[in-house]
Amino acid sequence: MKNRNLLLFVTNDFVTALGNSIFTILIMWYVYDVTGLALATAIIGSFTHISRFFAGPVAGVFADRSKKPLSLLIWALRINGILVVCMIISIYSLSGNGEIWAIFILVALREITFSLENPAQTRIMPMLVPVDSVSRLIGYRSVSSNIASLLGNSISGFLIAVIGITGGLIFNSVTFFIGAFIISFVHLLTPVERQGGLSNNHEASVTKAIKEEQKEQTSPERHSFKKDLIEGFKYLWKHEYIRKVTIIASLVNITSMIMPMFVVYFNEFLDSSPQAYGIFNAALTMGSILSGLVIGKISQKFKNATIVVGGWLFLGIILLFMFVDFPIWVTYLFGLLLGIGVTLPSITLDTVQILIVPDEYRGRVHTIMQAIAVVLIPLSNLIGGLIADGLGANYVFLFAGIWQFIIVFIVFLNRNTFNTSNI
Template identity: 25%
Template sequence: MENNWKNNTVRFLSAQTISLFGSSLVQYAIVWYVTLSTSSGLMLTISTICGFLPQICVSLFAGSWIDKYDRKKLIMLSDSMIACATLFLALLFLSGNKNIWVLFIVLMIRSAGTGLQTPAVNAILPQIVPQENLMKVNGILSTCNSIMMFLSPAISGAILSVFSLEVTLFIDVITAIIGVSITSTVKVKKLIDQLSNEKTMIQNMKEGFSYVKNNKFILNLLIFQMVSMFMISPSAFLTPLMIARRFGDEVWRLTASEMTYSLGMVLGGILITTWGGFKNRLNTTLLAGTLYGVFMISLGASPWFLLYLIFNTCIGLVSPCYNTPITVSIQERVEQNMQGRVFSFMQITTSCMLPLGMMFYGPLADIIPVEVILVVAGILVICSAGIFHFSKALKN
């Protein structure tokens, strides 16, 4: 049994890492293609909406599907759906039909697939991994994802500089085929209490909302996540603007910012995997949230670009220490037949609050310096973590 779960876990993590690598390459390639071919802020805004909105809409229903049907098959289905959409786009581009609106449609399909796949991956892990190993395995998954996100911009840029967009699209199709093939070999324990087919989708969704409403821990966790995601959105979206205004608009500076953050996430994934965090999972999240706020203030106050990069790496480092304990807490404390819906609610929270934060802070950045916004938002992040810590809303 010891070797069996480890072999299963290695295969599953390998499949997800390979699949994410292809998806990350395409994600960067499409953004850069839209930027270079249109030079339009409107088109970039539309592509961003296409990347977020379907994910939010699908997540509303995805939780019920994940709790009702075979999670492994759903992961394979979402991967295959994304691959088919990407293959269709590649063939269209090869035929000379390079309509930008077709690209947006494919972005929406890919986003919808992500809305199903991400909560399904989080919900299936307790069916593969023993509970005492969930923190370590989630930490390894976070590290693998961070490594892929660190490598993807450089590799995608290198491919695009030599080949066309179609080559990147075909790479994604190939990695998806490999990922699905490996996932098919993973043995997954069946849910003890799977959703009955007698209930309608709406009834299952209502049941999920009722569960969250009556479970104080999950409700407080969702509220904390909403507040935190809204507050940290300036560090996610406005830092390129600050770099251009304060340090210079050279491309290498923006690339260095992306890569130092990803490097920090790799280090943070290794840290949470080896350390495991505090015995109370959410103490780790609250500490990481406090440090995130401190480093946001430091970003805004950095007088030199090198110092900015150091603090940017630190922000990347604390991110896995913030997110991984939340995921493990849900996996440990929520019944398995409810995890799909709870993880979907978490996904909706993240997918909604970051764009909402950008809608608020973006126009504000044309009135107030980004540095000031980062400092004030960082203070609010620290305050929110402190409030939840001393109110014991999450600790108990």
């Protein structure tokens, strides 16, 4: 049963991650193709971060308080599929501004709904396998998500070229329905089963354990969300190291203005095809996977500050190179290097964020840090869109590269903040 749950969950995660990666590229390509505006593409690219900032904490509380988290996950996936179908209908039945506004609204609703997926998954994961297998489940999930992203980024461009945007969206909607169908077959383990299971003679113990868990889930402490949130903010503000890391994480995310501009970059600056964009995204994901495989050994040889400064300096150099028009195969290489330059420091930064916060505050403070870290992304995306419309997409990479050097200088001045052994 436990291995079956693991297989079903990882398969579901693979399918939905595949669908999500395809959707992101399809919808940004479509919006730019219809509007011709980099700003519109930037707005669409900002919806994920806006929903994470506003809807994420609420979704987390909702998932925690749900008595049926598995059903919540299933319906979140189904609604995602339905919303994608609604987008297809809008594309066929509407035109002009009505079509664009409908797509914007539906994408916003999809992102809000999709924000339920991660907390719902996090809620049910400890219920799928014994306690000593949770880390293995998370590891498999990470691998499956990366492979799905790699595959999705690779085939999305080909889907656009072969079956068009609407055909790609139909394929995308199917992935969400399949994911919901797969995950519906998992069996949530009882508290005792999660500890390794007991014999049938211990039915009374099982019943008692279940009742205790249910009592814990409905205890008054669960309703002190507002108080806990305020305490988390206070803790973050009072501790210099945590405050500095949060501010730096927020500032570095301004560089993410390049993400929605890749579509414009390939369309206008490189005058390339959707297939080329798909290959570039695949190379980007390959760089991320490679970083995940080597970060363990790198972190043993270098200090956190060295990894962050070196990685972000490397990232800044690559961004400056992308200001220039190189042959397409060089751009693919840049994609691979970007994946490395983004992921290595990001993993290290995430590690620092976790280690510098004590256990009793870690959950809420980490959530607040994530929310603050993404707060500037929508604004930076809009600025990137304005730069691309006014000067050209390659100037977005020039600006991002210069900004990245400023961030490297800031991190270098505060390098002891990232070396957790000094805290």
